[in-house]
Amino acid sequence: MITIALLGLPALAALFLLISRSAMAKQIALVATIAELVIAVVAAVQFAQNSSVQFLAEYGWIPSLGIDFKVGMDGISLLLVLLTAFLMPFIVYVSFKKKYDNQAAFYALLLLAQTGLIGVFTSLNGFLFYFFWEVVLIPVYFLAILWGGERRVAVTFKFFIYTVLGSFFMLLGFIYLYLQTPGGSFDITALQSLQLSRETQGWIFWAFFIAFAIKMPIFPFHTWQPDTYAESPVSVTMLLSALMVKMAVYGAFRWLLPVTPLAVEDWGNVVIILSVTGIIYASCIAIVQKNLRRLVAYASIAHVGLMAAGTFAFNSQGLQGAMFQMLSHGIGAVALFYVIELIYEKTGTMEIASLGGIMSKAPRLATIFLIFILSTVAMPLTNGFWGEFLLLLGVYKYSAVLGTISTLTIVLGAVYMLRMYQASVLGKASAATQNFEDITFQETLILSVLVVVIFWMGVQPGIFIDVAKPAIETMLSTATQTVLN
Amino acid sequence: MNALLVLSIAGIAALFSGFSNNKKLTFAIVLLALAAVFTVNALDWNTSVRHFNDMLFVDNYAVAFTGVMTLTTFFIFALFVDYKESVEVPNAEIFTLLFFSLAGGVMLVSYSNLLMLFLGIEILSIPLYILAGSKRHTLTSNEAAVKYFLLGAFASAFLLFGIVLIYGVTASFHIDTIAAYIKNTNGQTPALLVAGMFMLIAGLGFKISAAPFHFWTPDVYQGSPTIATTFMSTVVKTAGVGAFFRLFAYAFPAITAEWIPTLAVLAALTMTVGNVTAVFQSSVKRMLAYSGIAHAGYLLIALVSLSSNPASSVLYYLIAYSVSTVCAFAVLMVVQHVSGSEEVDGFKGLSKRSPFLAFITTVAFISLAGIPPTAGFFAKFYLFSGAVKAGHLWLTIIAVLNSCIAIYYYFRVITAVYSSGSDSAPVELGTVQKAVMIVTAVLAVALGLFPEMIISLL
Numbered sequence: 001m002i003t004i005a006l007l008g009l010p011a012l013a014a015l016f017l018l019i020s021r022s023a024m025a026k027q028i029a030l031v032a033t034i035a036e037l038v039i040a041v042v043a044a045v046q047f048a049q050n051s052s053v054q055f056l057a058e059y060g061w062i063p064s065l066g067i068d069f070k071v072g073m074d075g076i077s078l079l080l081v082l083l084t085a086f087l088m089p090f091i092v093y094v095s096f097k098k099k100y101d102n103q104a105a106f107y108a109l110l111l112l113a114q115t116g117l118i119g120v121f122t123s124l125n126g127f128l129f130y131f132f133w134e135v136v137l138i139p140v141y142f143l144a145i146l147w148g149g150e151r152r153v154a155v156t157f158k159f160f161i162y163t164v165l166g167s168f169f170m171l172l173g174f175i176y177l178y179l180q181t182p183g184g185s186f187d188i189t190a191l192q193s194l195q196l197s198r199e200t201q202g203w204i205f206w207a208f209f210i211a212f213a214i215k216m217p218i219f220p221f222h223t224w225q226p227d228t229y230a231e232s233p234v235s236v237t238m239l240l241s242a243l244m245v246k247m248a249v250y251g252a253f254r255w256l257l258p259v260t261p262l263a264v265e266d267w268g269n270v271v272i273i274l275s276v277t278g279i280i281y282a283s284c285i286a287i288v289q290k291n292l293r294r295l296v297a298y299a300s301i302a303h304v305g306l307m308a309a310g311t312f313a314f315n316s317q318g319l320q321g322a323m324f325q326m327l328s329h330g331i332g333a334v335a336l337f338y339v340i341e342l343i344y345e346k347t348g349t350m351e352i353a354s355l356g357g358i359m360s361k362a363p364r365l366a367t368i369f370l371i372f373i374l375s376t377v378a379m380p381l382t383n384g385f386w387g388e389f390l391l392l393l394g395v396y397k398y399s400a401v402l403g404t405i406s407t408l409t410i411v412l413g414a415v416y417m418l419r420m421y422q423a424s425v426l427g428k429a430s431a432a433t434q435n436f437e438d439i440t441f442q443e444t445l446i447l448s449v450l451v452v453v454i455f456w457m458g459v460q461p462g463i464f465i466d467v468a469k470p471a472i473e474t475m476l477s478t479a480t481q482t483v484l485n
Numbered sequence: 486m487n488a489l490l491v492l493s494i495a496g497i498a499a500l501f502s503g504f505s506n507n508k509k510l511t512f513a514i515v516l517l518a519l520a521a522v523f524t525v526n527a528l529d530w531n532t533s534v535r536h537f538n539d540m541l542f543v544d545n546y547a548v549a550f551t552g553v554m555t556l557t558t559f560f561i562f563a564l565f566v567d568y569k570e571s572v573e574v575p576n577a578e579i580f581t582l583l584f585f586s587l588a589g590g591v592m593l594v595s596y597s598n599l600l601m602l603f604l605g606i607e608i609l610s611i612p613l614y615i616l617a618g619s620k621r622h623t624l625t626s627n628e629a630a631v632k633y634f635l636l637g638a639f640a641s642a643f644l645l646f647g648i649v650l651i652y653g654v655t656a657s658f659h660i661d662t663i664a665a666y667i668k669n670t671n672g673q674t675p676a677l678l679v680a681g682m683f684m685l686i687a688g689l690g691f692k693i694s695a696a697p698f699h700f701w702t703p704d705v706y707q708g709s710p711t712i713a714t715t716f717m718s719t720v721v722k723t724a725g726v727g728a729f730f731r732l733f734a735y736a737f738p739a740i741t742a743e744w745i746p747t748l749a750v751l752a753a754l755t756m757t758v759g760n761v762t763a764v765f766q767s768s769v770k771r772m773l774a775y776s777g778i779a780h781a782g783y784l785l786i787a788l789v790s791l792s793s794n795p796a797s798s799v800l801y802y803l804i805a806y807s808v809s810t811v812c813a814f815a816v817l818m819v820v821q822h823v824s825g826s827e828e829v830d831g832f833k834g835l836s837k838r839s840p841f842l843a844f845i846t847t848v849a850f851i852s853l854a855g856i857p858p859t860a861g862f863f864a865k866f867y868l869f870s871g872a873v874k875a876g877h878l879w880l881t882i883i884a885v886l887n888s889c890i891a892i893y894y895y896f897r898v899i900t901a902v903y904s905s906g907s908d909s910a911p912v913e914l915g916t917v918q919k920a921v922m923i924v925t926a927v928l929a930v931a932l933g934l935f936p937e938m939i940i941s942l943l
Contacts, residue, residue, distance in 0.1 A: 063937065065870075065940070131857045134856055138851070145903050146836075164889065164892050168885045171885070176873055
């Protein structure tokens with residue numbers, strides 16, 4: 001029932017906004033997302049820490065094709081639902097000062113995207129998963145194309161075509177799997193208990209992987225991403241980088257690894273090499289970026305690359321690292337884009353060259369910004385550390401060479417992040433930052449919430465790791481058994 | 486069968502209603518008549534009666550397809566209430582022609598005798614030749630009529646020749662007898678019969694505009710008044726595919742090896758030609774013509790995988806396609822009128838001029854592109870799963886790649902709607918027009934969310 005409430009609340013709120021066209025749209029949206037967070041926390045409290053699927057809700061949908069409306073949460077789903085619910089209030093609030101035309105529609109679309117995300121993270125039926133996977137895309141498409149920057153039309157178009165192209169192959173993969181099940185079913189247990197030949201698994205693997213690789217994005221499927229991040233309204237950039245990227249990693253966790261373990265064994269090395277290449281490639285490009293948002297976009301590719309490498313290393317450390325890093329990266333992305341947006345509001349620019357000297361004018365903002373950056377470069381005591389540590393351990397266990405190369409992510413990450421901080425915050429004030437005012441008390445409070453969570457996860461990572469651990473271990477042992485047989 | 490009677494009477498009544506100059510009366514008569522056709526047709530559900538010495542066999546299949554065509558025609562008639570494009574033929578006559586054409590369509594989905602197939606095609610087509618040329622003083626309209634008529638007559642000749650060849654071998658026009666004859670030959674199918682079958686494919690392929698018999702489509706669609714184009718691309722396609730499906734499911738199921746490879750090639754060719762050419766169109770009307778060709782290609786996949794694709798997948802696909810196409814054309818009619826062009830650029834700035842219209846366009850084109858949560862998505866999903874099940878994996882992969890191309894040109898229209906345009910005058914919509922848009926858009930979404938009610942029908 002809780003799962004249905006989580007799915008229904010944002011959808012109903014969105015519907016209300018669309019019909020009422022209320023002038024209080026943003027406040028209503030904020031209240032709705034906070035209410036959603038409360039429900040998610042209640043779910044987390046009630047959650048029993050084992051590998052089973054809880055809060056199950058199942059209804060017949062298209063019975064003649066074996067398609068049920070079946071949703072529920074295990075530890076992996078729960079953490080991502082919590083992440084979504086926790087970040088959405090920030091994503092809504094960051095646009096509060098923007099003067100958008102047709103506000104009600106803007107916030108309604110954000111809420112619809114939230115329903116879609118929760119749907120992706122809780123679906124236990126392949127068809128339903130695909131359904132939500134595509135449904136998320138529609139509000140995001142309109143948010144980007146209606147409220148984006150100057151080049152929004154061309155950029156959003158590219159993003160949309162790219163992602164839909166990937167999804168169609170995933171659909172084909174699902175159809176194939178569906179036809180292999182006895183009696184025809186899309187249910188997750190039916191799909192996961194399929195015994196497919198090694199060759200078939202290879203085909204299925206690539207059909208799914210292309211969809212996930214485009215969404216994450218993994219090198220060389222990433223070309224849509226920096227432009228889209230730069231041109232979209234800030235809420236959408238946050239939504240894309242903090243949450244929609246996680247759809248793909250989650251998709252691999254739930255629908256790819258358990259269904260095609262033999263193919264992961266065969267093709268894992270290709271994927272990890274691609275991911276590691278992406279890490280180095282994106283990091284190098286990030287170093288020379290001149291725009292704050294684009295820099296964070298490339299940094300994001302690097303971080304996601306490491307997540308993908310850890311996931312497809314397919315061992316306990318890699319998977320748990322990817323799980324933890326999904327949370328850290330989500331929080332980190334929202335945090336960084338939030339600060340960049342604040343700087344942009346005050347100076348009207350995101351160009352690093354025209355900034356500088358913020359530290360002396362706005363010490364509060366500068367300090368918080370530094371904490372966010374340290375979390376991104378995996379400083380111990382912050383959440384970023386545990387995610388990257390476990391991921392690197394996982395990749396290292398898979399291959400010492402690749403693991404060593406991946407370690408460069410921390411070195412290069414420190415280079416581009418600290419360089420950005422140095423150039424935009426330290427030094428002398430420029431023309432743009434001459435009259436820079438520090439953030440208000442309210443803004444400090446909001447950002448402090450993120451700071452607290454960053455340290456909390458950094459000091460007590462066990463609380464979060466333990467939620468998903470049983471589910472991950474069960475998945476891993478089932479898959480290992482299949483491989484051994 | 487009763488549907489056919491009511492339709493014929495309605496056609497004549499519509500003609501006489503033209504004597505009074507009361508337009509509203511005409512609309513009331515024709516819409517009521519269609520409602521009557523729909524009801525009478527629905528009453529035939531689960532009766533499976535053979536009529537006219539077994540010339541027509543009204544089974545559930547026929548009833549369902551007739552229902553779809555009637556409903557689509559109802560929407561098209563309703564769109565006519567607020568129709569602005571000048572057509573130099575009195576309304577009453579247009580309705581009469583469409584009624585008779587629909588009657589031909591009904592015959593096409595319920596025949597059990599090849600003669601009725603031929604009659605149906607002719608009755609369906611002749612009114613359309615007239616309608617295509619109904620903008621008498623427009624060059625393109627005249628061109629459309631002549632092209633459609635000449636090529637249509639040519640295709641009919643093929644069809645007739647095919648029927649004759651089959652008759653020569655089997656001594657029967659009845660599809661069951663033909664099927665029984667083929668079964669008795671035990672794999673030694675006479676070459677003449679196979680030749681006849683291929684001629685039928687060519688003749689029917691022309692009607693549903695399958696490549697390489699599609700060359701007439703873009704010019705005819707573009708030249709005809711939009712209201713006639715809407716009818717051609719929905720009702721005529723439904724009838725043609727219905728006839729195709731009936732022919733192969735009833736008459737030739739025993740010799741699948743003879744026709745499956747051919748139809749598979751036709752399907753791949755049709756999809757690819759339709760989609761790739763649509764990308765290069767700047768006129769939305771022409772683009773929809775090519776997209777119609779592409780959809781015919783997807784539907785041919787359903788025929789190829791007849792063994793595992795039940796009639797319900799063809800039915801569902803046609804409903805989804807018809808509803809979305811009518812919706813798209815309804816918008817096109819308005820845009821054509823207010824911006825004076827049917828180009829993609831005419832759609833620019835529509836979101837500022839009428840948010841309602843922008844939303845409707847979005848739903849229609851998302852559904853045509855096959856993206857959830859719309860009916861177009863489920864239609865493709867259902868059809869593709871049948872094709873994979875029947876072992877046509879490669880054909881399905883071609884179809885998937887084609888769907889990606891299709892997204893490109895459908896979303897070009899949606900993108901245009903939301904980009905800024907030069908004109909900013911708000912768009913006024915007629916009440917009935919608006920109602921049709923709302924109903925078709927709601928159907929496009931509702932059927933996508935709850936497909937069970939259609940797919941459990943057949």
